[in-house]
Every structure is written in C-alpha cells, then in structure tokens.
Amino acid sequence: MDLAFTPEEQTFRKEIRTWVKANLPAEISNKVHNAMRLSRDDMQNWAKILGKKGWLGWGWPEQFGGPGWNAIQKHLFEEECALAGAPRVIPFGPVMVAPVIMAFGSAEQQKRFLPGIASGEVWWSQGYSEPGSGSDLASLKTRAERVGDHYVVNGQKTWTTLGQYGEWIFCLVRTSNEGKPQTGISFLLIDMKTPGITVRPIKLLDGECEVNEVWFDNVQVPLENLIGEENKGWNYAKHLLAHERTNIADVNRAKRELERLKRIAKTEGVYDDMRFRDEIAKLEVDIVALEMLVLRVLSAEKSGKNSLDIAGLLKIKGSEIQQRYSELMMLAAGPFSLPFIFEAMDAGWQGDFPGAEVGNAPLAANYFNLRKTTIYGGSNEVQRNIVAQTVLG
Amino acid sequence: MDFDFSDDQTQLGDAVCKWVDKGYTFERRRAITSAGGFDRAAYTELAELGLTGLYVSPDHDGMGMGPVEGMVVMQELGRGIVLEPLGQALIAGAVLQGYAPAALQANWLPRIASGQAVVVLAHQERKSRYNAAHCATVAEQQGGQWSVTGSKSVVPVGDHADGLLVPAMVHGKLALFLIARGSKGLSTRGYGTQDGACAAELVLDQTPAECVTLEGLTALEHALDIGIASVCAEAIGVMDKTLAITVDYMNTRKQFNVNIASFQALRHRVADMKMQLELARSMSYYASLKLNAPASERHQAMARAKYQLGVSMRYVGQQAVQLHGGIGVTDEYIVSHYFKKLTQLEMSFGDTLHHLGQVSHAMQDTAGVFA
Numbered sequence: 001m002d003l004a005f006t007p008e009e010q011t012f013r014k015e016i017r018t019w020v021k022a023n024l025p026a027e028i029s030n031k032v033h034n035a036m037r038l039s040r041d042d043m044q045n046w047a048k049i050l051g052k053k054g055w056l057g058w059g060w061p062e063q064f065g066g067p068g069w070n071a072i073q074k075h076l077f078e079e080e081c082a083l084a085g086a087p088r089v090i091p092f093g094p095v096m097v098a099p100v101i102m103a104f105g106s107a108e109q110q111k112r113f114l115p116g117i118a119s120g121e122v123w124w125s126q127g128y129s130e131p132g133s134g135s136d137l138a139s140l141k142t143r144a145e146r147v148g149d150h151y152v153v154n155g156q157k158t159w160t161t162l163g164q165y166g167e168w169i170f171c172l173v174r175t176s177n178e179g180k181p182q183t184g185i186s187f188l189l190i191d192m193k194t195p196g197i198t199v200r201p202i203k204l205l206d207g208e209c210e211v212n213e214v215w216f217d218n219v220q221v222p223l224e225n226l227i228g229e230e231n232k233g234w235n236y237a238k239h240l241l242a243h244e245r246t247n248i249a250d251v252n253r254a255k256r257e258l259e260r261l262k263r264i265a266k267t268e269g270v271y272d273d274m275r276f277r278d279e280i281a282k283l284e285v286d287i288v289a290l291e292m293l294v295l296r297v298l299s300a301e302k303s304g305k306n307s308l309d310i311a312g313l314l315k316i317k318g319s320e321i322q323q324r325y326s327e328l329m330m331l332a333a334g335p336f337s338l339p340f341i342f343e344a345m346d347a348g349w350q351g352d353f354p355g356a357e358v359g360n361a362p363l364a365a366n367y368f369n370l371r372k373t374t375i376y377g378g379s380n381e382v383q384r385n386i387v388a389q390t391v392l393g
Numbered sequence: 394m395d396f397d398f399s400d401d402q403t404q405l406g407d408a409v410c411k412w413v414d415k416g417y418t419f420e421r422r423r424a425i426t427s428a429g430g431f432d433r434a435a436y437t438e439l440a441e442l443g444l445t446g447l448y449v450s451p452d453h454d455g456m457g458m459g460p461v462e463g464m465v466v467m468q469e470l471g472r473g474i475v476l477e478p479l480g481q482a483l484i485a486g487a488v489l490q491g492y493a494p495a496a497l498q499a500n501w502l503p504r505i506a507s508g509q510a511v512v513v514l515a516h517q518e519r520k521s522r523y524n525a526a527h528c529a530t531v532a533e534q535q536g537g538q539w540s541v542t543g544s545k546s547v548v549p550v551g552d553h554a555d556g557l558l559v560p561a562m563v564h565g566k567l568a569l570f571l572i573a574r575g576s577k578g579l580s581t582r583g584y585g586t587q588d589g590a591c592a593a594e595l596v597l598d599q600t601p602a603e604c605v606t607l608e609g610l611t612a613l614e615h616a617l618d619i620g621i622a623s624v625c626a627e628a629i630g631v632m633d634k635t636l637a638i639t640v641d642y643m644n645t646r647k648q649f650n651v652n653i654a655s656f657q658a659l660r661h662r663v664a665d666m667k668m669q670l671e672l673a674r675s676m677s678y679y680a681s682l683k684l685n686a687p688a689s690e691r692h693q694a695m696a697r698a699k700y701q702l703g704v705s706m707r708y709v710g711q712q713a714v715q716l717h718g719g720i721g722v723t724d725e726y727i728v729s730h731y732f733k734k735l736t737q738l739e740m741s742f743g744d745t746l747h748h749l750g751q752v753s754h755a756m757q758d759t760a761g762v763f764a
Contacts, residue, residue, distance in 0.1 A: 001402070001461045002395045003682035003762070009394065072394060079763075255761045262758055274753070281753035284760045285676075285697045291762045292675030299396040310671045317668065381661070388660035391667050392640055 005072070012073055016080040023049055029085030030347060033260065035362040037208075037345040038087055040165050046087050047120030057094045057118045064102055064110070065118055071301040075252075075294070082252035090162060093117040093124035095247065097170045100187065100236050104228035113168075113189065125166030125192070127157040127214060128237070135382045137172070138181040138234065142216060144173040144188060146223070151175075151188065153196075153219040159376070163212035164201050166192050172237060175230050187233035189225040196220070206365040207342055248377060249318030251291045257325045258287055265332045267358045276332070283324055290317050309390045316383045319373035330367040337363040396678060398465065406465040412442060413473035419727055422589065425476055429583075430591030431550045436477045440508020444479055448486035453502035455486060460684040463619075464626040464677065471630020474734045476590040478513060478549045480623035485512035485558060488616045489571075492606040497571065501556060512556035512571070514616055515548040515595055523743040525560075525567075525613050532561035532570060532602065540578075540599045541570055551593025552583035559595075559602065560613050567609035570602035577601060588737040589730065614692065620742040621695040622684050625677040625702045628738050632670050632709045635731040639663070639713045642728075646718075659716060666709050673705035679762065689755075696743075696751035703745030710735035 005013070028042050050056040058077050060066020069077065082088075089095070098117050101109055116122035133140040142155025153173060163169070169190050176184030192199070196219035201209035228236055261280060265271040271280075297311055330337045336355030343349050344361035355361070374380040398406070416438060425432040439445055444466055449455020456462075463483050470479055486505055489498055489512075504510035521527040530543025541561045548557065557572045557579075572579060578598035586592050606612050640663065643654035653659055676698040683694035710732040714721035721728050739745060757764065 001398060001678070001682065003679070005394045005763075255759070255764075258761075259759055262756070277756070278749055278753050281749055281756055282700075284756060285700050285749075285752060286672075287760065288679065288697055288762055289672040289676050289701050292679050293671060295394060295762065296396050296675060296678070299394060303395065303397050313668050313671055316664075317672070384661045384664035385657070387664035387667055391636070391663050392643060392654045392660060 005076075009072055009076060013076045013080060016077050017084070019053070020080050020084045020086065023053070024081075024084055024086050025049075027347070028087060032085040032087055033256075034347070034359040035260075035366050036347040036359075037362075040162075043087050043090055044120060044123065047089060050089070051118055051120035054118070056089065056120050057098060057114075059095065060098065060102070060118070064098075064114055071298045075298050078247070079252040079255075082256050085256070088250075088253065090123070091247070092126045092161070092170070093120075093122065096126060096240055097124055097189070100170070100227060100240050103239055104187075104232075104236050106224075108224070109189075109227065123162075123165045123167045125160050125163040125169040125214075127160060127169045127171035127190070129159045130156060131158050135379045138185065140172055140174060140185065142171065142173050144175050144186060144221070146175075149223055151221045151223065151226070153188070153190065153216040153221055155216050157214040157216075158202075158211075160199075160212045160214050161210060163192075163199050163214055164209065166199070168192060169214065170227075172233050175233075182234040184231055185233040185237075186230050187227040187236045188221055189227065190216075190219065190221050194219050194221065204369065205371075206368040207340070208365070208369070210369070249290060249294050249314035250322065251287065251294050251318065254287050254290065254318070254321050254325065257322075257329075258284060261325050261329050261332065264329050264358075264360075264363070268332045268334065268336070270332050270334075276328075279328055283321065283328065286317070286321055286324070290314075290321060293317070312383055312387045312390065315377060316374075316380050316387070319380060322370050322373045323367075326363075326367040326370045330363045333360040333363045336360045337367075340364070398461070402462060402465050405462055406469055408442060409444070409466050409469035410472070412438065413469055413475065417473045417475055419730075422474065422476060422730075426585070426589035430476055430585050430589055431553045432477065433553070435475075436511060437508045439475075439477060439479055439482075440506070443506075445482040445508045446486065446502075446506025448483050448490065449502050449506040450490060453490070453498060453506060455502065455506040460622060460681040463623060464681040467623050467626035468630040468633075468677075471627035471632075471734075472634045474588070474631060474634075474730060476588070478511075478590070480620060480627065481513040481549055482511070483623055484514050484616045484619045485556070487619050488514075488558065488569075488612055489605065491615065492569065492608065492612040493571070494604075497603055497605065501571065504555075510555040511550060511553060512558060513549050513551070513554045514620070515545040515551065515554075515557040515559045515572075516613060516617075517546045517548065518544065519546055523747045525617055526610055528560050528562050528567055530559065530561040530597065532563050532568060532604075534563075539570060539602045539604050541572065541597045541602045542578075542599050543597050545595040545597070547586075547592045548581075548595055549590070549592050551595055552581040552591075557595065558605065558616070559597070560609050561602075563607060563609075566607070567613065568607045569605040569609040569612045571605050572597070572600055572602045586737060588734045611688070614688065617742055618691055618695045619684065621699045622677075622680040624738050624741050625673070625680045625698050628702050628706050628735065629670075629674050629677045631731055631734050631738065632673060632706065635709055635713045635728065635735065636663075636666055636670055638728050638731065639666070639716050642717055642720075653716075662712050662716060666712050669705035669708045673702050673709075676701040693752070693755050696748045696755070699743055700745055700748040700752055703739045703748065706735040706739045707745070 057066045062068035130140050144151040144153045171188045175186040196217040198215040200213045202211050270276040443456045446455030447458050450457045532541045555574045559570045578600040580596045581593040583593040646653050680698035720726045
C-alpha cells in the first residue's frame with residue numbers, strides 16, 4: 001500500500017503538464033477558469049489540438065491509435081488537463097461511442113468512424129433519453145424498422161447534449177417488442193444530415209441551450225450502421241457505462257473549482273467568516289475523500305487484484321460535490337450573483353455592473369445549470385437503488 | 394499509488410480476525426464489561442499475537458511494523474468492538490521509541506511489547522477539551538528527580554495501567570512524562586465508559602516521574618495523530634460490522650408480510666450508509682498513509698480524516714439503530730453496542746466539529762490528496 005505515485009508516474013505527469021501548458025490556448029483556459037461561456041469552436045479547437053497529438057482518445061488502446069495508457073496514467077492526464085483549465089472533452093465521441101465501436105463494431109465500421117473521432121473532426125451526439133424514458137431508459141420507443149437495405153427510424157430523442165452541433169448521433173432504438181424491454185433495443189449510428197431529422201434546442205433554466213430535442217421522421221439509416229447484432233444494443237450501452245466509472249466523478253474538475261471557490265470567497269470577503277469557511281472546509285474534505293475513492297478504484301483496476309463494489313458511489317458523490325461548489329460560489333457572491341446579464345458570460349464583455357469585474361456573472365447560472373448532475377446519467381435515486389442492490393441483494 | 398494489501402498484511406489481518414471471531418465473543422465481551430471493562434487475560438492474548446509490540450522495534454522485542462499494519466489490526470479489533478485499548482499500546486510504543494531516552498526505552502518497550510506493561514496516554518484535562526497545548530498540570534525537577542502535580546481526566550483503563558504518559562508544563566513549556574503505577578502521590582478513580590470499557594480520573598501530587606521528552610508538544614501531537622489514525626481504522630471495522638448486522642436484520646425481519654429490505658425508503662438509507670462507510674474507509678487509508686509525513690502535513694491529513702470519520706460514524710450508527718427499529722435501542726441486542734462504540738470513537742482524539750475547525754484553520758489555496 002502506497003499513496004505516492006511511482007517516479008515513472010510522476011515523470012509522466014510532468015510531461016503531460018509541460019505539454020498542456022504549451023498547447024492549451026490561454027484564451028480558452030481563461031474562460032474555463034472563470035466559468036465563462038465556451039463556444040463550439042473553443043470546445044472543438046481543444047479537441048483538435050488533442051487529436052493532433054493523438055490524445056483525444058486518451059483512453060484508447062494502441063491498436064486503435066490511442067496511447068495505450070493504464071488507468072493511473074489516464075487519471076493523471078485528466079487531472080493535468082482539468083487543473084490547467086482545459087475544457088472538458090465532449091465525451092460522446094472519444095469516450096462513449098468509440099469504445100463501443102472498438103468492442104462491438106465491425107472492422108469496416110472501425111475504419112470508417114474511429115479516425116474522425118480521434119482527430120476531433122466529427123462532432124458526435126448521444127441519442128438515449130426520450131420524453132417518456134428518463135431513468136427508465138429501457139422503456140424507449142423510438143422505432144427502427146428494417147426495410148430493404150436500411151432501417152426506417154421514427155420517434156423522438158431528448159436532452160441531447162449539444163446536439164445542435166452534432167454531425168453524427170449514436171442512438172438506442174427499438175427493433176423488437178418481444179420479451180423484456182431491454183432485449184428489443186439496438187445500437188444505431190445515424191448521420192444527422194439525413195433527411196427527416198429535426199433538431200430543436202431546449203433553453204434551460206440558466207438561459208443556455210445546452211440540450212436539444214431530436215425528431216426522427218422516416219429517417220433512412222443504412223443497415224451497415226448497426227453496431228453488432230440487432231436487439232443487443234442494451235448490452236453495448238451497458239459496456240459503455242462500465243467503461244466510464246471514474247471519469248463521471250469528475251474529481252479533478254472539483255479540485256480546480258474548489259480553488260476558484262476560495263478565490264471568490266476571498267474576493268467577496270466571506271473567507272474569514274467562520275460559518276462560511278467551515279462550509280468550504282467540509283467541501284474540501286469531501287473532495288479529498290472522493291479523490292481517495294477514485295484512486296482506490298484506479299488502483300484496483302491497475303492491479304486487477306481486488307474487486308470493488310464502490311464504483312456506483314462515484315457518480316452520487318461526484319455530482320453532489322459539483323452542486324455544492326456551485327452553490328457555495330453563488331452564496332459567496334450573495335446579492336452580486338443576482339444580476340442576469342446574458343452577455344456578461346462572454347469573455348471580454350465590456351459592460352459594467354457590481355461583481356462583473358471579478359467574474360461573478362456566471363455564478364448563479366452555473367448553480368442552476370449543475371442541478372442536472374444528480375438527474376442525468378441515471379438519477380442519484382436510481383444510483384442508490386443500484387448501490388443498495390449490491391449491499392442488500 | 395497502490396491500495397492493495399501485501400500478503401503479509403493480509404495474513405496479519407486474518408490472524409486478528411480469527412482471534413476476534415473465536416476468542417472475543419459477544420458473551421465474553423459482556424462479561425468483561427460487567428467485571429469492570431478491562432481484561433488482562435484478553436490483553437495478554439493480543440500481546441501473544443504480537444500486537445502490543447506492533448510499533449516497537451525488534452531491538453526491543455517488538456514487530457517493528459508501520460501504520461498500514463496498525464490499520465489492518467485496528468480494523469479487525471473494531472469488527473469485534475474489542476474493549477482492550479490496543480490503540481494505546483500503539484501510541485505508547487511509537488512515542489517512547491520516537492522521543493524517550495535510551496534507558497527509558499530499554500526499561501519500558503520490551504514490557505509494552507510483551508503485554509506485561511499497559512501504558513496509556515493521560516493527556517485529557519477538565520479545561521483542555523481537545524487543545525493539546527492547554528495543560529494545567531505542572532512538573533518540577535529537584536535533585537535530578539522529576540515530579541508531577543495536577544489532574545487528568547477520562548484516562549483509558551486509568552486504574553489498570555502500569556504506565557501513564559502524562560503531559561505537564563515545565564517553565565511554561567509542555568513536556569511529556571512517564572509515571573509508573575503505584576507511584577507516590579498518584580491516585581486514581583475508575584469508572585465505566587459508554588462503550589463498555591473503562592477510564593479513570595487521575596490526581597497527581599508531587600508524583601515521581603521519568604521525563605520522556607522536554608519537546609512535549611511535538612511528542613503529544615504525534616501521539617494524538619497516531620491515536621486518530623488508529624481510531625479511524627478501528628471505526629472502519631466497527632462500521633463494516635454494523636452495516637453487516639443491519640443488512641442481515643433487514644433481510645430477515647418481516648413487516649407487512651415482506652422483508653423490510655424490500656422497502657425503498659430503507660434501501661436508500663443503506664445506500665447512504667455504504668457511501669459513508671466507503672468515504673470513511675478511503676480517509677482511513679489516507680490517514681494511515683500520511684502518518685509518517687512531516688508534522689504539519691500529517692496533522693492536516695488527520696484532521697481531514699477524523700472529520701470524515703466522525704460524520705460517517707454518526708450517520709452509520711444512527712441509521713443502524715433506526716433501521717432495526719425497537720430492537721435497536723435494547724441493551725440485549727448487539728447493534729446498540731456498536732452504536733455506542735461509534736459514538737465514543739467520534740469523541741476520541743477530537744470530535745467532528747473540532748476537526749472541521751482544524752481543517753478550516755489550515756486550509757490552503759489548493760487542496761486534494763495531491764494538491
């Protein structure tokens with residue numbers, strides 16, 4: 001048992017740090033450090049910079065052009081990126097659909113789709129949730145019927161994150177109503193330029209259009225866009241979830257945001273108010289504990305020695321922490337988090353209101369935005385059901 | 394970065410686990426409590442396993458092991474809510490070895506390791522609360538002989554201990570002394586504690602003492618940090634077992650014709666208990682792995698760990714009782730004893746609010762396991 005990273009791991013960290021420092025545009029990291037609005041270009045520019053280095057698929061094995069890093073190295077890479085103020089990589093391509101294509105796609109599909117994901121050229125979206133299928137995802141109704149050499153897809157997806165930018169979308173669709181709901185689901189890759197697809201952004205409580213509704217009206221999808229076998233899509237989606245265990249905790253970002261919270265608290269004069277400061281201290285312990293939890297999972301993954309039943313806890317705790325830091329940032333600014341000036345969230349805005357000079361404009365908006373974290377990816381109540389199942393049977 | 398236990402560490406844990414299961418039944422524990430809360434025979438059995446000398450170097454007949462082994466052992470003892478204060482032996486072994494003159498080490502350490510001498514930390518005073526630096530007890534030296542005058546409170550097994558580690562002020566500076574049982578001017582008044590063990594009030598009236606170190610605060614803070622790491626590990630064992638008992642109960646107790654484990658409102662409490670337990674386990678690892686860090690880093694880590702453990706212990710204990718219903722508040726059923734143990738551990742070596750204050754006070758701009 002050893003808390004220290006090995007000398008090799010420390011060297012690796014230094015290399016990553018040096019590279020990120022040299023390659024992450026300051027204009028982007030400044031926005032991230034101050035929670036300013038990121039444009040599509042900001043997000044994709046960083047993705048392309050990583051792609052050029054071969055690191056956008058930082059979790060990929062070497063046979064698919066990835067760096068072949070182990071669990072610890074991946075974690076160190078993510079941490080260095082987060083602390084440096086890199087935007088969170090939009091996960092749908094490199095983190096979510098790519099591992100499914102690698103594990104279950106044909107050689108042809110791998111050749112066709114992986115390069116565009118690895119380079120950051122192609123923007124992928126995720127088509128899972130539907131108006132009637134939230135936490136009960138397997139009840140989804142969007143239908144794909146086989147007609148000749150293609151599927152005809154009809155239905156509606158929703159909460160499609162940044163779907164307005166999407167060029168391709170991976171969807172769970174119903175191909176059968178036989179048996180259990182889970183057994184009639186297939187995994188389809190769909191070109192979003194196909195006729196019959198309509199994307200409508202949904203304005204959220206923070207004023208931003210982060211998610212979308214996506215309609216499919218007799219959309220023709222070639223049969224070769226089916227991943228694996230028909231009606232096995234649920235298994236592939238579960239594989240994807242198993243692939244994404246520690247990342248969802250987002251502890252590295254939490255460490256960065258804790259630093260920001262302290263800066264805000266100092267600027268607003270509440271850092272020396274013990275009642276407020278103790279709340280930061282509680283959050284600090286929460287973050288250290290979460291980091292230890294993440295490191296335990298990583299260590300177990302690396303050694304393959306112990307089986308851990310704690311991965312399900314990561315999403316619950318990670319999301320609660322995200323909500324808490326955003327809440328405390330807003331409370332730190334107090335009344336100066338209240339002005340809602342949409343433009344003030346753009347970097348370089350030249351307006352004038354109290355608090356804007358120290359970047360208070362996004363604080364309330366971020367607090368509102370992050371209420372999503374305990375809802376998405378399987379609500380925290382569903383997560384508790386899963387944890388309880390492992391404990392109680 | 395590696396959180397696997399070595400084979401030797403696993404074997405050590407298994408050996409202690411076996412002793413707890415076979416040698417320290419709930420009935421035996423109950424009998425020990427009825428007889429005063431400390432059993433020399435049980436303590437000797439721990440010594441025979443080598444545990445009292447865990448931190449004592451082989452030169453002094455100990456095992457010369459480190460914090461991870463200490464954690465493994467304390468966890469197992471926690472599972473059995475063992476009353477005998479092994480954590481005190483760990484403190485005494487490490488502190489004497491780290492700070493005492495050679496002669497004092499040679500005199501006491503082999504006896505600590507063999508279990509012959511029970512040595513405990515007697516630092517608590519009525520007015521000191523959790524502040525290590527606050528001490529009204531004084532020491533003076535005359536003709537080469539030290540003597541200590543003052544009083545100490547809630548000293549674990551205080552009226553059974555063979556040696557007492559006593560902080561006292563020397564010219565306005567904290568020093569640490571060792572006082573042998575039966576010394577002149579030492580009187581003790583023992584009582585049971587909420588967890589079924591025992592403690593005592595000490596009065597020292599010009600009691601002859603050996604000086605462990607004049608750098609008393611450094612030594613005492615180190616001692617307290619060892620105590621925190623031990624308590625954290627012990628608490629993990631207590632909580633593991635508390636949760637297991639609760640899960641068993643929920644899967645057998647029927648209401649409305651079904652196992653109560655089928656009710657979602659209760660299941661979510663269990664999920665939250667599991668969360669608290671695993672956060673606590675993570676922080677117990679953290680505490681043990683930071684125990685040999687430089688003092689300020691070590692101290693910050695212990696405060697963070699004890700805060701998390703305190704929150705977790707209170708939650709797990711209270712929920713365990715609630716999920717049991719009426720049987721949970723009886724003396725006869727085992728779970729209330731686990732709850733009381735957790736409560737007592739929360740208030741040992743600084744309670745949750747105290748440690749929150751420590752974390753808050755020492756907060757830096759950046760934070761994390763790796764800041």
